[in-house]
Amino acid sequence: MTQRAAIPCPECDREKYFEGLCYSCKNRKLREYYESMSRGQILETVENIIAKIETIDKWEEVYKDFSGLLAYQDIDTSKIADAAFQKKIFYPPTLYRNASDEIQDQLIALICTPDCAYAGHILSCLAVVGGEKVRKTFYELEKNPLPWRKNLYVDPSFYASLGGWTFDQAGNKVQLNYETCYSLLEDEQHEDNAVKVAVPKNENCQICNCQTVDILTLNGNDERLSFLGLPGLLKIPICPNCASMCEKTIVRYQIDGASTFEIVEPYTEENYLSSADFKELTTNKLALSVSKKPVYFACGNDDVSIIGGNAEWVQDWQYENCPDCQKKMKLLAALSWDQIMNGSEGTLYVEICTDCSLVVAFHQQT
Numbered sequence: 389m390t391q392r393a394a395i396p397c398p399e400c401d402r403e404k405y406f407e408g409l410c411y412s413c414k415n416r417k418l419r420e421y422y423e424s425m426s427r428g429q430i431l432e433t434v435e436n437i438i439a440k441i442e443t444i445d446k447w448e449e450v451y452k453d454f455s456g457l458l459a460y461q462d463i464d465t466s467k468i469a470d471a472a473f474q475k476k477i478f479y480p481p482t483l484y485r486n487a488s489d490e491i492q493d494q495l496i497a498l499i500c501t502p503d504c505a506y507a508g509h510i511l512s513c514l515a516v517v518g519g520e521k522v523r524k525t526f527y528e529l530e531k532n533p534l535p536w537r538k539n540l541y542v543d544p545s546f547y548a549s550l551g552g553w554t555f556d557q558a559g560n561k562v563q564l565n566y567e568t569c570y571s572l573l574e575d576e577q578h579e580d581n582a583v584k585v586a587v588p589k590n591e592n593c594q595i596c597n598c599q600t601v602d603i604l605t606l607n608g609n610d611e612r613l614s615f616l617g618l619p620g621l622l623k624i625p626i627c628p629n630c631a632s633m634c635e636k637t638i639v640r641y642q643i644d645g646a647s648t649f650e651i652v653e654p655y656t657e658e659n660y661l662s663s664a665d666f667k668e669l670t671t672n673k674l675a676l677s678v679s680k681k682p683v684y685f686a687c688g689n690d691d692v693s694i695i696g697g698n699a700e701w702v703q704d705w706q707y708e709n710c711p712d713c714q715k716k717m718k719l720l721a722a723l724s725w726d727q728i729m730n731g732s733e734g735t736l737y738v739e740i741c742t743d744c745s746l747v748v749a750f751h752q753q754t
């Protein structure tokens with residue numbers, strides 16, 4: 389058998405076994421296409437989404453346009469929500485992000501029906517709508533479940549977290565994400581020290597002996613990161629090998645840059661990271677974006693890393709309980725491994741409890 393020769397991507401030289409651009413360049417180009425749309429093109433595309441809304445479940449044109457415009461143009465979805473509701477389309481739930489009060493009330497009326505047929509979908513849509521009325525409804529439905537509850541695996545408070553919020557046992561709202569989002573993208577052009585990704589440490593992992601890194605170094609004094617309310621240096625050390633092969637990594641930080649970490653339930657003691665991988669990881673060119681990005685920036689087609697905002701969940705959305713105070717943690721960052729190590733799968737999610745100065749990092753992949 390003859391071995392097929394690798395074909396380098398004409399843009400980035402990445403080797404693959406098909407003609408044309410590699411997936412990552414293709415996705416980047418798609419992002420740039422949506423980012424560069426004019427006001428007129430955006431309106432026209434939104435009209436087209438509305439006209440063909442019933443085809444969104446085909447994962448083709450309409451789905452691609454919707455997620456592209458939501459992620460890269462932060463579009464108002466109120467008219468799209470009207471059209472979707474009329475056709476009884478409840479997926480993706482982000483269709484309802486800017487639903488009018490009227491649509492919100494109709495969704496609430498549906499979920500308050502004892503035999504609501506699409507309870508999981510309606511709860512997801514309402515979670516994305518968010519707001520006081522939704523919180524009250526969810527709390528009520530959690531305390532006094534309706535018959536549809538037995539067809540679902542989890543409570544309304546879990547569905548709420550899909551929208552980046554939840555509530556405690558007394559019904560008080562708990563915010564699970566930051567409403568500000570910056571991207572981490574490759575930037576060869578300029579040096580920027582607001583965020584550094586994967587800086588090597590002079591330490592080796594006690595489990596697998598791999599050299600460890602500060603996967604994130606955040607300069608909280610940078611104006612862009614002021615929304616985090618951490619005026620200092622936050623370092624998040626991990627073992628780059630174990631991070632994707634353990635239950636989670638728990639980091640205790642101080643805002644003078646001192647941090648320690650502990651690996652919870654490692655799956656193996658073997659180090660699978662080659663020295664070439666380690667070098668690639670630690671020489672990445674990721675930099676914090678100059679300006680804010682839409683909160684759904686990570687939810688487009690491109691593999692991008694974010695600080696703040698909403699994550700694109702590889703599996704089910706997951707908000708950890710703080711190991712110290714047990715309260716729900718807040719999404720601080722999501723790092724796409726492929727961006728820093730060519731061909732690596734999955735995403736590292738980083739969540740924070742600022743009350744306890746504690747961070748949890750965990751990995752998801754398909």
Ligand SMILES: [Zn+2]
Nearest residue numbers: 397400410413
């Ligand atoms: Zn490429």
Ligand SMILES: [Zn+2]
Nearest residue numbers: 593596627630
């Ligand atoms: Zn390790």
Ligand SMILES: [Zn+2]
Nearest residue numbers: 710713741744
């Ligand atoms: Zn805590």
